[in-house]
Amino acid sequence: MNAVKGQRAPARFPVLAALIVAAALMVLPFLVVALNAVKSPADYSANGPLSLPEGIHLDGLRDFWQRVDFGRKLFNSVLISGSVAVLAALLSVLNAYAIGIGRVRGRPWVLAFFVLANMLPQEALVYPVYYLSKQVGLYDTRLSVIIVFTVIQSAFGTYLLSSVLGAFPKEVIEAARIDGATKWQVLWRVVVPVSRPTIGVLLVFFFIWTWNEFLLPLVMLISNDNQTVSVALGVLQGQRLMDATMTNAAALLGVLPAFCFFLIFQRTLTRGIAMGAVK
Amino acid sequence: MSSHSHGVRRGRREYPYALFLLPGALAFLAVIVVPFLMNTGISLTHWQGVGSPKWAGLANYRDLLDDSAFWESFRHSLAMVVAMAVLPTVLGLVLAAALFDYIAKHVSTRTASVLRACFYLPQVLPIAVAGIVWSWILAPENGALNEALGAVGLGSLRHDWLGDPDFALYSVMAVMVWVQLGFPLVVFMAGLQRADPSLHEAAELDGASWWRRFWHVTLPQIRPEIYVVLLWCTIAALKVFGAVYVLTKGGPGGATNVPSYFSFQSFFEKTQVGYGSAVSTALTVIILALALVALRLQTRAEDQ
Numbered sequence: 039m040n041a042v043k044g045q046r047a048p049a050r051f052p053v054l055a056a057l058i059v060a061a062a063l064m065v066l067p068f069l070v071v072a073l074n075a076v077k078s079p080a081d082y083s084a085n086g087p088l089s090l091p092e093g094i095h096l097d098g099l100r101d102f103w104q105r106v107d108f109g110r111k112l113f114n115s116v117l118i119s120g121s122v123a124v125l126a127a128l129l130s131v132l133n134a135y136a137i138g139i140g141r142v143r144g145r146p147w148v149l150a151f152f153v154l155a156n157m158l159p160q161e162a163l164v165y166p167v168y169y170l171s172k173q174v175g176l177y178d179t180r181l182s183v184i185i186v187f188t189v190i191q192s193a194f195g196t197y198l199l200s201s202v203l204g205a206f207p208k209e210v211i212e213a214a215r216i217d218g219a220t221k222w223q224v225l226w227r228v229v230v231p232v233s234r235p236t237i238g239v240l241l242v243f244f245f246i247w248t249w250n251e252f253l254l255p256l257v258m259l260i261s262n263d264n265q266t267v268s269v270a271l272g273v274l275q276g277q278r279l280m281d282a283t284m285t286n287a288a289a290l291l292g293v294l295p296a297f298c299f300f301l302i303f304q305r306t307l308t309r310g311i312a313m314g315a316v317k
Numbered sequence: 318m319s320s321h322s323h324g325v326r327r328g329r330r331e332y333p334y335a336l337f338l339l340p341g342a343l344a345f346l347a348v349i350v351v352p353f354l355m356n357t358g359i360s361l362t363h364w365q366g367v368g369s370p371k372w373a374g375l376a377n378y379r380d381l382l383d384d385s386a387f388w389e390s391f392r393h394s395l396a397m398v399v400a401m402a403v404l405p406t407v408l409g410l411v412l413a414a415a416l417f418d419y420i421a422k423h424v425s426t427r428t429a430s431v432l433r434a435c436f437y438l439p440q441v442l443p444i445a446v447a448g449i450v451w452s453w454i455l456a457p458e459n460g461a462l463n464e465a466l467g468a469v470g471l472g473s474l475r476h477d478w479l480g481d482p483d484f485a486l487y488s489v490m491a492v493m494v495w496v497q498l499g500f501p502l503v504v505f506m507a508g509l510q511r512a513d514p515s516l517h518e519a520a521e522l523d524g525a526s527w528w529r530r531f532w533h534v535t536l537p538q539i540r541p542e543i544y545v546v547l548l549w550c551t552i553a554a555l556k557v558f559g560a561v562y563v564l565t566k567g568g569p570g571g572a573t574n575v576p577s578y579f580s581f582q583s584f585f586e587k588t589q590v591g592y593g594s595a596v597s598t599a600l601t602v603i604i605l606a607l608a609l610v611a612l613r614l615q616t617r618a619e620d621q
Binding site: 050053054057058060061062064065067068070071074086087088129132133135136137139140141142143148151153154155157158159160161162163164165166167169170185186188189190192193196220221225246249250252253256257267268269271272275276282285286288289292293296297299300304307308311312 | 331332333334335336337338340341344345347348349351352353355356359366412415416419420423424428432433434435436437438439441442443444445446448449450451452453454456459460461464465468495498500503504507508510511552555556558559562563566576577580581584585590593594596597598600601604605608612
């Protein structure tokens with residue numbers, strides 16, 4: 039075994055070096071953005087985008103924050119993504135309880151419906167949703183986006199959770215039923231506590247997916263006070279009004295929340311992706 | 318146990334499980350089914366978004382078949398499939414195998430997971446933010462890429478990466494590879510962990526080269542993951558909107574337009590709502606057909 043390892047030793051380091059270079063290229067854009075976001079405009083125009091900043095200059099970030107009322111956008115994003123995560127997980131649990139444990143009639147068809155709903159392009163919904171929300175007075179409200187994404191995200195949640203609950207031990211449910219628990223009580227006292235890891239994965243995914251959504255929030259949230267981080271930054275970029283330092287400030291402020299979620303949820307994310315792929 | 322008879326009695330007149338589907342059914346009816354049917358209906362009309370729609374039968378679809386801008390946007394979709402499904406899957410396989418076989422086994426699992434995290438990072442980024450980052454890097458004046466090329470003496474390679482019709486599509490494709498790569502990588506690494514290591518070790522003892530082991534042992538074992546990744550990434554590629562909106566707005570001159578952005582333009586810029594609905598309905602049919610074929614293939618592969 040040692041001989042085999044010894045033979046391969048020379049190949050190990052080129053592979054490691056190549057992978058490190060590739061990984062560095064992947065994160066390089068973040069580093070360049072962070073460097074330029076803390077440059078003063080004079081520094082930027084004198085030394086270009088590749089030099090190290092002459093000093094930490096936070097005015098660009100502060101200006102951008104105030105100009106777009108970034109705190110408000112963050113609040114909107116947290117409110118919308120948080121509400122969608124909780125409500126969509128709740129809806130997924132109810133649907134999956136009926137499909138996975140209740141084994142309702144026509145189960146394969148119901149499940150196929152949720153899978154197809156999940157794959158539907160939002161372009162095929164966006165105009166009617168826009169039109170109908172105007173009719174019922176929900177246009178340009180955060181509530182409208184919360185409702186729409188609760189449903190869209192729960193399509194995936196129902197699909198994933200149904201297959202997890204399909205493997206739930208029947209004896210546990212029956213024991214609780216014999217003890218006199220109603221279906222509603224079984225759901226909350228037995229099924230939900232046991233499925234907590236899967237529900238946790240769903241909460242994280244729904245939150246991040248909703249945070250990153252672009253098309254529907256772009257169409258539905260036109261007033262500045264209701265916009266999310268994604269929409270505000272996308273619209274600003276589309277207007278091509280920002281100079282280089284401001285662009286970098288915008289990019290850095292957009293990257294930071296995503297970066298935090300990534301660090302906090304990394305484990306749940308990788309677990310969830312593996313789970314979603316094999317179901 | 319004293320409540321035994323009580324429970325049975327109560328169980329007998331209890332509501333059926335289907336009742337738990339009621340909130341979901343109503344919500345899906347209002348947010349998915351009705352809007353989708355409306356969209357399909359609107360695609361059979363001429364409508365400006367105000368007033369009443371005028372029945373047009375299949376006129377929008379006939380126009381669509383003759384519209385070279387639509388076909389061009391559709392060709393760009395295929396380019397997006399290459400950039401978001403084919404290339405990330407191939408690169409992801411090689412990277413996952415290298416990280417799993419070399420780094421995790423012979424360097425350390427910690428190094429492997431740090432490297433994996435670097436590749437996955439763009440996946441959690443809002444696409445609007447990725448667009449801002451890259452449109453600045455690829456900017457013609459003062460953009461980081463052109464500056465870097467100049468700095469290493471390759472100034473002649475400078476381009477207006479997103480503004481030149483000959484380069485814009487390739488630039489957007491490169492950005493999408495960067496965005497997408499982490500997803501297949503993470504899925505494949507999870508698949509490799511699930512796979513049986515003894516087969517791999519046996520092949521190693523038999524003296525099979527790394528490449529032969531990868532091709533004959535590793536690949537067949539993670540075939541389900543490859544199917545799922547190709548399906549999800551292809552669908553994501555056909556739906557791509559945010560990146561095009563932020564990077565190029567479909568330009569220059571339609572050089573990077575894709576069906577989803579094309580329908581968005583028809584809806585909200587040209588207010589040809591009927592036509593936009595026809596585009597999005599056509600896109601939906603293609604995606605659902607693809608999904609059905611893929612699901613059929615997957616069940617067949619699982620049956621074998």
